[in-house]
Amino acid sequence: MRRAGLIKPLLRINNHKSRVWKENYATHIDTDYAECLLDPKEYLDFKRQLRQISVHPKDGHTCLQLECRLCERNRQPAAAQTRGGTAEQGLLAYVNKRTGAFICPNCDLKTSLANALAAYQVPTPAGYQRPPQKKPVYETRFPNLIDVTPEACDALGIKGLKESQLNAIGAQFEPEQNLLHFKLRNAAQQVVGEKVLHLSDRHEETFQGTTISGLLVHGTGNKSKAVLVSNLIDFIVLSSQNLETHCIVCLPYELKMLPQECLPGLERFKELVFWLHYDSSHNWDAARAFAQKIDEKRCLLIRPTETEPAPHLALRRRLNLRHILLKATPVRHKAITTFGAMKNDILSELQNIEKVNGVKWKRFPVLNKLLKGHRRGELTILTGPTGSGKTTFMSEYSLDLAMQGVSTLWGSFEIRNTRLAATLLRQYVGYPLDNKLQEFHHWATEFERMPLYFMTFHGQQPLKPVLEAIEHASYVHDVMHVIIDNLQFMMGVSSMRGDKFWEQDAIIAAFRSFATKHNVHVTLVMHPRKERQEDDLTTSSVFGTAKATQEADNVLIIQDKRLTSVRGKKYLQIAKNRYSGDLGIMPLEFDKEALSYSSQIQNAKRRKEKVEPATEA
Numbered sequence: 001m002r003r004a005g006l007i008k009p010l011l012r013i014n015n016h017k018s019r020v021w022k023e024n025y026a027t028h029i030d031t032d033y034a035e036c037l038l039d040p041k042e043y044l045d046f047k048r049q050l051r052q053i054s055v056h057p058k059d060g061h062t063c064l065q066l067e068c069r070l071c072e073r074n075r076q077p078a079a080a081q082t083r084g085g086t087a088e089q090g091l092l093a094y095v096n097k098r099t100g101a102f103i104c105p106n107c108d109l110k111t112s113l114a115n116a117l118a119a120y121q122v123p124t125p126a127g128y129q130r131p132p133q134k135k136p137v138y139e140t141r142f143p144n145l146i147d148v149t150p151e152a153c154d155a156l157g158i159k160g161l162k163e164s165q166l167n168a169i170g171a172q173f174e175p176e177q178n179l180l181h182f183k184l185r186n187a188a189q190q191v192v193g194e195k196v197l198h199l200s201d202r203h204e205e206t207f208q209g210t211t212i213s214g215l216l217v218h219g220t221g222n223k224s225k226a227v228l229v230s231n232l233i234d235f236i237v238l239s240s241q242n243l244e245t246h247c248i249v250c251l252p253y254e255l256k257m258l259p260q261e262c263l264p265g266l267e268r269f270k271e272l273v274f275w276l277h278y279d280s281s282h283n284w285d286a287a288r289a290f291a292q293k294i295d296e297k298r299c300l301l302i303r304p305t306e307t308e309p310a311p312h313l314a315l316r317r318r319l320n321l322r323h324i325l326l327k328a329t330p331v332r333h334k335a336i337t338t339f340g341a342m343k344n345d346i347l348s349e350l351q352n353i354e355k356v357n358g359v360k361w362k363r364f365p366v367l368n369k370l371l372k373g374h375r376r377g378e379l380t381i382l383t384g385p386t387g388s389g390k391t392t393f394m395s396e397y398s399l400d401l402a403m404q405g406v407s408t409l410w411g412s413f414e415i416r417n418t419r420l421a422a423t424l425l426r427q428y429v430g431y432p433l434d435n436k437l438q439e440f441h442h443w444a445t446e447f448e449r450m451p452l453y454f455m456t457f458h459g460q461q462p463l464k465p466v467l468e469a470i471e472h473a474s475y476v477h478d479v480m481h482v483i484i485d486n487l488q489f490m491m492g493v494s495s496m497r498g499d500k501f502w503e504q505d506a507i508i509a510a511f512r513s514f515a516t517k518h519n520v521h522v523t524l525v526m527h528p529r530k531e532r533q534e535d536d537l538t539t540s541s542v543f544g545t546a547k548a549t550q551e552a553d554n555v556l557i558i559q560d561k562r563l564t565s566v567r568g569k570k571y572l573q574i575a576k577n578r579y580s581g582d583l584g585i586m587p588l589e590f591d592k593e594a595l596s597y598s599s600q601i602q603n604a605k606r607r608k609e610k611v612e613p614a615t616e617a
């Protein structure tokens with residue numbers, strides 16, 4: 001299996017309300033699986049092999065569904081398969097059509113296509129070892145569960161809800177911790193995790209075993225439609241409506257991520273309606289991102305407006321839930337559309353303009369004033385003189401967003417990942433740890449929970465493998481922000497003909513279309529042309545032709561006047577801002593201790609020094 005530029009994942013997935021710490025991807029995982037990219041040739045080989053042994057997989061929405069030949073319990077020799085007949089359907093396995101991941105929910109197995117292939121070859125290759133088998137046995141963290149009590153039901157504050165309804169949808173109550181508990185099941189209906197709702201403050205936690213394939217589904221197996229909700233309150237509200245046509249599915253990690261391991265559990269639905277509660281700016285586009293993952297053709301969306309809010313808000317406002325459900329519209333507009341078809345989209349954006357503006361920086365209020373926020377699907381260019389702090393600034397800029405849940409992938413071709421991660425950690429902590437090593441484990445454990453991923457490419461890289469790795473990461477890890485530092489490292493190695501400006505334009509165009517198509521924010525760090533130090537850099541200072549700054553939505557330039565005048569300052573210039581048009585500058589005072597440009601951190605330090613003047617060394 002060809003390995004992409006392996007994305008070294010931080011294997012902790014933690015969203016602010018739920019903490020899922022997965023030590024590894026699955027019980028039986030071959031070490032290469034984690035970040036393998038599907039090799040189309042291998043995929044075609046696999047399908048050809050299946051045909052040769054008369055195994056006919058079902059081509060599902062996101063996965064091939066086929067009998068698992070790795071399951072002990074499926075030990076029907078190939079001959080037992082009546083040719084074209086309806087041999088007893090064995091236990092199903094799923095091959096993800098985007099990543100090639102081979103997932104069997106019955107024996108909790110996840111491996112690469114290459115490893116699974118051997119189990120389907122006839123005769124079985126000499127020396128082939130069937131992976132160790134075990135049924136997914138999930139040990140609950142809540143042993144003292146009881147039926148939901150009337151008091152617990154009342155604590156939810158959902159008008160008209162009875163505890164019998166909660167018990168009927170699989171809820172249980174944990175009296176000591178005062179929480180409602182739901183089991184998460186995989187595509188084979190095996191319990192693989194649990195999701196709890198703390199009645200005291202309504203926060204949710206998700207716990208899964210070694211796979212992250214669990215979903216919470218209410219409804220009979222014969223329903224081919226489902227409503228996808230993002231939290232347990234909405235799940236309870238809709239499940240208690242007993243909708244005749246739809247199952248209700250609660251996403252396991254709210255709007256933070258939708259693991260590919262969950263996709264087999266959604267294969268049986270022909271129609272999926274996203275009815276989400278957007279509780280923060282960084283997940284405003286979650287439905288569109290998830291729809292791309294689960295096959296947009298079967299996805300409808302209820303766009304949040306005052307008259308069509310999230311289910312629990314609609315119930316509170318006595319709105320007709322069934323009526324709202326009927327108004328769901330396709331996620332993707334057809335090639336040709338009309339204002340009427342977009343009207344609800346526009347109204348929804350106008351009524352949620354703060355979320356549409358994107359994620360606000362906590363460390364750079366001036367950026368919020370000018371750029372309004374950080375939005376998915378945009379292309380940003382950052383340039384500045386050599387050694388001016390582009391990487392350092394982008395490190396803190398991306399850290400600020402990741403701390404708010406923006407899943408981020410770094411492509412650091414210039415400095416090593418370890419040095420970049422050390423810079424990020426220092427900016428996160430606010431001071432160097434080299435003489436406080438006893439604090440390292442604490443901070444590293446905190447830091448690891450952030451959705452930060454690093455490509456393992458280093459030095460000159462052709463465009464193709466980089467784009468493949470980014471595409472894979474945006475699918476598997478729901479990445480929202482990609483940083484390429486810096487673009488010049490992709491020059492001169494691509495198989496493109498033409499001069500270096502033509503080559504750079506082609507690279508810029510590729511990232512532009514990626515950002516738009518996958519709705520991912522791409523930030524390109526670029527060197528400026530060689531210019532005289534005393535001249536201000538401008539948008540035309542960006543290396544290459546004007547295409548880069550024409551294609552970009554935002555152009556940020558670090559100007560360093562300290563080099564050319566006594567009172568010169570260093571500042572960040574917003575030289576282009578397509579979204580709101582505001583241009584301007586943000587002073588960059590550097591705090592060497594924290595490697596930080598944040599005015600918030602500088603002010604906090606000054607306040608602290610006023611209160612506790614630095615003791616004499």
Ligand SMILES: Nc1ncnc2c1ncn2[C@@H]1O[C@H](COP(=O)(O)OP(=O)(O)OP(=O)(O)O)[C@@H](O)[C@H]1O
Nearest residue numbers: 384385386387388389390391392393414570590595
């Ligand atoms: N404003 C500043 N004042 C002093 N030192 C700084 C400042 N900004 C960054 N540095 C330090 O300068 C060094 C270079 O910073 P950085 O690598 O971010 O610059 P760069 O613009 O990315 O460099 P290059 O052009 O090589 O990519 C780092 O050690 C960083 O800590």
